[in-house]
Amino acid sequence: xxxxxxxxxxxxxxxVTFLFVSIVLSNVLSSPIFSxxxxxxxxxxxxxxxxxxxxxxxxxxxxxVFPNYLQDGRTAKFIIYTILIFxxxxxxxxxxxxNARFSDDFIIPFYFNSxxxxxxxxxxxxxxxxxxxxxxxxxxxxxxxxxxxxxxxxVVIFLIQFQRIAGEFVAIxxxxxxxxxxxxxxxxxxxxxxxxxxNRKGEATAYLVLLLCIIAGIFxxxxxVENAGEALIAGLILIIAIVAIIFPISNFFFRKYDNYLGxxxxxxxxxxxxxxxxxxxxxxxxxxxxxxxxxxxYGTALQEKGERTAEAIQKLGDMMRFxxxxxxxxxxxxxxxxxxxxxxxxxxxxxxxxxxxxxIVFNRSEDSCTGEIAPMLLIPFVENAFKxxxxxxxxxxxxxxxxxxxxxxxxxxxxxxxxxxxxDPEKKASGIGxxxxxxxxxxxxxxxxxxxxxxxxxxxxxxxxxxx
Numbered sequence: 443x444x445x446x447x448x449x450x451x452x453x454x455x456x457x458v459t460f461l462f463v464s465i466v467l468s469n470v471l472s473s474p475i476f477s478x479x480x481x482x483x484x485x486x487x488x489x490x491x492x493x494x495x496x497x498x499x500x501x502x503x504x505x506x507v508f509p510n511y512l513q514d515g516r517t518a519k520f521i522i523y524t525i526l527i528f529x530x531x532x533x534x535x536x537x538x539x540x541n542a543r544f545s546d547d548f549i550i551p552f553y554f555n556s557x558x559x560x561x562x563x564x565x566x567x568x569x570x571x572x573x574x575x576x577x578x579x580x581x582x583x584x585x586x587x588x589x590x591x592x593x594x595x596x597v598v599i600f601l602i603q604f605q606r607i608a609g610e611f612v613a614i615x616x617x618x619x620x621x622x623x624x625x626x627x628x629x630x631x632x633x634x635x636x637x638x639x640x641n642r643k644g645e646a647t648a649y650l651v652l653l654l655c656i657i658a659g660i661f662x663x664x665x666x667v668e669n670a671g672e673a674l675i676a677g678l679i680l681i682i683a684i685v686a687i688i689f690p691i692s693n694f695f696f697r698k699y700d701n702y703l704g705x706x707x708x709x710x711x712x713x714x715x716x717x718x719x720x721x722x723x724x725x726x727x728x729x730x731x732x733x734x735x736x737x738x739x740y741g742t743a744l745q746e747k748g749e750r751t752a753e754a755i756q757k758l759g760d761m762m763r764f765x766x767x768x769x770x771x772x773x774x775x776x777x778x779x780x781x782x783x784x785x786x787x788x789x790x791x792x793x794x795x796x797x798x799x800x801x802i803v804f805n806r807s808e809d810s811c812t813g814e815i816a817p818m819l820l821i822p823f824v825e826n827a828f829k830x831x832x833x834x835x836x837x838x839x840x841x842x843x844x845x846x847x848x849x850x851x852x853x854x855x856x857x858x859x860x861x862x863x864x865x866d867p868e869k870k871a872s873g874i875g876x877x878x879x880x881x882x883x884x885x886x887x888x889x890x891x892x893x894x895x896x897x898x899x900x901x902x903x904x905x906x907x908x909x910x
Contacts, residue, residue, distance in 0.1 A: 447575070448586050450593075455505055457593055461601075461616070462497040466490055468611045481543075488542035489607050492535050496556065499531040528557075544606060555603045563596045594621075626684060627692045629653060634689070635696050654681055754792050757785040776811035776851060776910070780844065783820055787842065790828050800832060801839040811846035813910040816886050820844070822879045823855045823904045831857030831902065855904040859897065883908075 469489040478486055503524065511520035535553050539545045544552075570588055574581040601613050629649075637646035661677025664670065761782060787804050794800050827840045836858075843854040883891050890909040897903065 447582055448590075450589055451505065451509065453590075454593060455501070457597065458500050458504075459497065461597060461612075462493040464612050464615060465493045465604075465608045468609045469493075469607075472609065485542045488538040488544065489609075492538050492607055495531050495534045495538075499527055500560075502527050552603055552606070556600060559596055559600050559603070563592065566592060623688065626653075626688055630689050630692050631696060635693055639700075654684070657681055657684070754789060757789050761785050761789075771817060773814040774817045776813050776815050776846060779815055779817060779820055780806070780811050780846070783824060783844065786821060786824060790840075794832065794834075797834060799835075799837045801841075803839070803841040804844075805842065806844040807846050809846065811851065813849065813851075815851060815908065815910060816882065819879060819882065819908065820851070820853050820906070822876060823853060823906060826876060827855050827857035827902070827904075830859060833858075833860040836860060849910050851906075851908050851910065853904070853906045855902075857902050859900060859902050 469486070472489075473482075473486065475483065475486060507520060507523045507527065511517075532550075532553060536545075536550055539550050539553075544550070567589060570585060570592075574585040574588070598617060601608050601616055605613060633649040634646045637643070637649065657680060658677055661673050661680070665673040665677075784804075784806070787802070791802055794802070824840075824842060827842070831840050832838045838858045838860065839856075840858075841854075841856040843852075845852040880893065883893060887908055892905070892907040894905040895903070
């Protein structure tokens with residue numbers, strides 16, 4: 443409410459709809475139609491169709507014609523439609539009013555009074571907009587409150603001049619019952635529910651008791667002054683309704699609203715974190731510059747006969763390109779995921795090529811892998827094997843078997859385990875956590891994957907099968 447203007451055109455439409463539907467229902471239920479004579483029947487139908495004509499007029503002008511004029515600015519079209527709408531409503535209401543003897547001539551006072559009320563409301567809203575929203579004041583919170591109050595005030599004014607058709611029940615509903623319910627809900631929100639949220643239960647109970655005592659005192663006074671015992675019964679019913687119906691229902695919606703705000707805050711924090719991360723990434727070295735630098739180093743290594751260095755630079759560049767471009771897609775070709783895996787293992791082989799106590803075995807099908815798969819599903823298991831399975835001093839092994847079958851991919855990884863605190867640069871690599879991969883598999887391939895993980899004191903084994 444503090445940040446933006448409420449959708450008042452929709453709010454006004456629903457308020458007016460509720461008003462006229464209440465009038466129609468009240469008039470329909472006021473008397474059985476089959477027991478009415480001709481004159482009573484004429485009044486009966488007039489009290490039903492006159493509110494419906496008013497509702498249709500309000501909808502056509504307030505929801506359709508006027509908003510369209512504000513958008514396209516076509517004055518002639520606006521004037522023509524406005525004349526047609528009000529001429530049609532005037533004739534329809536005049537006909538029903540004359541038949542029901544609501545007016546002795548075709549000039550219907552309550553019709554033109556309604557137009558004046560609508561025009562007065564529009565003028566006040568325009569002034570309110572100029573004072574609080576325009577001219578850089580931007581007092582949105584005050585504007586929302588004042589406009590909401592004006593809606594209610596003008597509804598009551600309309601009911602006063604429309605009372606011959608609206609009926610007593612609708613007047614009581616809008617003048618007494620709805621404001622009372624609204625006041626009770628606000629009282630509960632700020633003084634009872636609000637205190638309970640702050641763990642001030644004693645004060646919340648005190649405010650509840652105070653409210654019930656005030657209501658009981660009012661109805662007891664009425665019963666004594668008016669000598670009406672039924673006032674005591676009405677007060678008791680109201681107290682029971684407040685405690686058993688009004689407050690529990692309003693508390694339910696308050697909790698829903700609080701949960702919604704909590705989820706909104708959580709999403710806002712995540713969006714802010716994502717924006718901050720994106721800003722951080724954009725502030726880093728331009729990846730195209732980095733690729734150009736790697737290409738330069740690759741050419742230099744070839745000129746100096748450093749084939750091994752050139753090969754490593756080329757594979758690193760391919761992996762970086764994959765991470766920056768294809769890793770952001772929902773699905774990639776299985777062949778690209780396999781290529782990334784091959785480059786990663788080849789780089790590891792270059793790193794530990796001269797270590798005799800380390801065995802690296804990578805069996806993979808030579809046939810091209812077809813189909814698509816979510817990116818970065820296979821590499822975490824291989825990366826984990828090198829991270830925890832390689833020791834530069836002890837006998838170590840990493841054995842990988844990758845098979846691409848028709849409509850599925852199968853990966854087996856077996857590696858040694860070294861639980862010492864031995865320093866190895868690979869152990870500090872971040873990578874993607876296995877828990878993250880498990881969650882992605884559950885979300886992306888429910889009932890379409892098999893993940894088996896086994897370990898003992900000496901080795902670690904992973905089997906993954908994914909149906910594409």
